[in-house]
Amino acid sequence: MARVVVDVMPKPEILDPQGQAVANALPRLGFSGIGSVRQGKHFELEVDDSVDDATLAKIAETFLANPVVEDWVVRRVES
Amino acid sequence: MARVVVDVMPKPEILDPQGQAVANALPRLGFSGIGSVRQGKHFELEVDDSVDDATLAKIAETFLANPVVEDWVVRRVES
């Protein structure tokens, strides 16, 4: 079993209302010095050792992310 | 300016309907060998160098995550 992390983020040119809302709220809460915030998704998968990188890439590309508006990164992490 | 990443995940004992939906769908899409999936949030912040770790920890705890049901990790990454 391996742990795999997939981070999916809105593409830079795409509107990110959630990140925007966070960025706008921080100064109101008294936190200054935060330039920009973007919010995406973080997936943690438990994966059989039989699952290869190509399959993981496919899962991320066809399913976990929507390539039209999102970028993604797949990482294997030790557990 | 530094890049800071905050990953927020549902606590292990807390139901994660989102991750579960992904896990249930994968076999139907023809992907096998994925044991469990948990889904959380991934934030990327651009932060002034003046912002210290304690402040980041506070932002994560009071705002980005809901400590009642979520765990979180704050990481500074090089850009």
Place this chain on the structure above:
Amino acid sequence: MTTTELIDTVGHAESTPEQAQPYRELGLKDDEYQRIRDILGRRPTAAELAMYSVMWSEHCSYKSSKVHLRYFGESTTEEMRAKMLAGIGENAGVVDIGDGWAVTFKVESHNHPSYIEPYQGAATGVGGIVRDIMAMGARPVAVLDPLRFGPADAPDTRRVLHGVVAGVGGYGNCLGLPNIGGELVFDPSYAGNPLLNAACIGAMRVEDLHLAHASGTGNKVILFGARTGLDGIGGVSVLASDTFSGDESGSGRKKLPSVQVGDPFTEKVLIECCLELYREGIVVGIQDLGGAGLSCATSELASAGDGGMHVWLDRVPLRATGMSPAEVLSSESQERMMAVVTPANVDAFMRICAKWDVIATEIGEVTDGDRLVITWHDQVVVDVPPRTVAHEGPVYHRPIERPADQDALRANGPESLARPSTPDELRELVLRMVSSPNLASKRWVTEQYDRYVRGNSVLAQPADSGMIRIDERTGRGVAMSTDCNGRFCRLDPYTGAQLALAEAYRNVATTGATPLAVTNCMNFGSPEDPAVMWQFEQAVKGLADGCRELGIPVTGGNVSFYNQTGSTAILPTPVVGVLGVIDDVTRRIPTGIGAEAGDTLLLLGDTHEEFGGSEWAHVVHGHLGGLPPKVDLDRERLLAEVLVAGSRDGMISAAHDLSDGGLAQAVVESCLIGETGARVFLPEGSDPFVQLFSESAGRVLVAVPRSEELRFTEMCTARGLPWARIGVVDPEAGSLEIQDVATFGLDELREAWEGTLPALFD
């Protein structure tokens, strides 16, 4: 944890009678614990202790309220019972609405969880009430959400309100249930004690009514829906840390959050799955899993049936590893149901569950003893008479005492408060009142709720009551409203409860429906405070006596105690829900004026100078004292008859009841909702302030077409209902003119009315 040495079996309990048990941490009193020992003739096992402790909690056992709630049954006459198919004691009340249709409805509270974790607390509150309705065999058709928060401008209110509204919407919208009404009230007493009450209405054919009974020896007990996890175990986690073998393995979970997370998609699928099971006629008994999880479902089903039950607890599909039997029994994981099915139908049952991708597991069997026996890997961990768990819990006669400050409070009337005297001051007051948080438009909230889904919503917010079509062919439908003015209840809980009933009743009639039955949600402070118990007792009596006068039964309800901060209780808040029936929803009466130009505005009922507990005293003076408005239930009944008759004969084109904020508020809302102007003239020689802002009960503003005016007013006169011609609908004007007081542009009014909540909460 699953290793046998760690399991506290019945045998182990028998052989270790002196072993100390953490019953106090679980909320049991010394004498309650002793009673359990007496019932069992030994100490309880850890699993039994978990079961008794949750089932004997205030929430599940109604131990402080039981002796009072009996009064509802005692004051219900045979005549009132005529249309009631199920009443108090079942998962929800059921009434016969005619044409072979039955409707079930109920309100429940999820107050405390909604303060801790507002989104999930509210979401699972909605999920819970919906399962109650499903457990009656009905299809849930609509929800309502009476909400109460601390002061609108307090920072914590923002946190709680955002979460609660998103949770009600997030769950209800995803479930596909239209939200057709509710309440939104701000008062300092709810800071730290928000009230999330959730109501649900369900519909079914009369013959499909299902009751929660486990009968028929050999029948199978099936658990279906979500897996069971560690959510909501809260108190019981002390058991995990109380190690029977001195091992610390459970310590990782000592501080489990008592929060449950909802999964509305699973619930939606569960609804469709249940309805298909009902359609196929393969369910003998059904029970939802709510508070107290499997402890509650197994003991209640067994207790209400005619035999015993054996449950193989280790068969329960789990979401977490290493759960102890006590944890499995106490888990409040959401979206689960339990059914009793004949052996012959088990396969068919499983097939339908598989179609909907619903996990279903046969976990038990109805037996011919009278014991509930639960085993864990073949070891007996529970062996109890189920009635002692579910129905024969402790009963308290709590001390009752009229609050020491009650007389002073009532003596401190609003008479001496400064009132506006000039037209300018009145003008300003109208705008100030309309934009105050309790009177302002609730649109910011209700826009987050789907009111259209399923296409049967005939009236939804803003309207005096929500209305839903039940039968598409005939147009038969039901209307429902929930109401309560906590300030009135504080001044006089008996009258306050009747005023809540009167308002909900009137709201239903105002839309043209005939009030039929009542549900309630009693939100109060600590029952250990004699003053709170007095409020509770008075409110129950007032409501029950009121229902008897109106001839409509209380079919169910819910009690939520301990809503208090330190020694200060919330305003007594007996939320009353009234359900009405309408034979043809096309004759509904809308709230907004203007469907027809030139209509006459009539005010039905009498206006007295009544400002005790009023919104005016609250907004302008922060004052609470004196006496609440008088209640006249005969008058309410007459008013309802006139409204229904008027709707039947097409004599009324719009109607709006008068409540918080009085006539001024009602007129403004009628104009804004109808997007139409009006001219209003107050009775000659009257005090305009009293006319505009008094909160006398028993009043409704109606718009009547010119051609019907004579017929309608003659009917009122003949029946002895006071009426006064107070204005005309004026579509040309674009303004509301209150003669000799002021003229308001509709835009100006709209800005005042709709601007408040967005300014506070966006």
Place this chain on the structure above:
Amino acid sequence: MSKIGVITFPGTLDDVDAARAVTYAGAEAVSLWHADADLRGVEAVVVPGGFSYGDYLRCGAIARFAPVMTEVVAAAAKGMPVLGICNGFQILCEAGLLPGVLIRNQGLHFVCRDQWLRVENASSAWTSRYEQGAEILVPLKSGEGCYVAEKSTVDELEGEGRVVFRYVGGNPNGSTNDIAGVSSANGRVVGLMPHPEHAIDALTGPSDDGLGLILSVLDSLVAA
């Protein structure tokens, strides 16, 4: 009688409403089950609103893999009219039948309101009954209704007249160019966020303006 299919996924909510609209328009509503790769002989398909599979990952992301969708995609390629409403629109985008994607409303809240729309293209299979430029009032109810696409895609849609519906009287969700609905290049596949099926009767909706979509497609079926 023309047969129009209405798909039900687990979590679909507005299928009863879509079927009712089809019936009101005088056609036969045929219910299609997500797990069956079978369109049961229908001549057009409506993918209704709701939260398919809970929409937990991304709206429509799971539904587009359902067996019935494979059939829908194949039929659309041969010119069958397909209408996606709300979640149905999201599913059609995910399935690649329509360009772009719908993301979280700019205000971050679910929005349920009666919304004015302008019919920008009255020549699609689902809008021929309307006058070009007509304004109609239908309910909008969604939390993820903000239409976005790459700039080139948006330009193409605008240039080819494939923006079928546009919000008027205020943009409720931050949608690019106030886009409420778009069509495929051949005008046979249309998706929109607002709910015409909830505007078929003034008793239960704000108007009956929505019926025109179904009537339009029936015209096109008869003509074909």
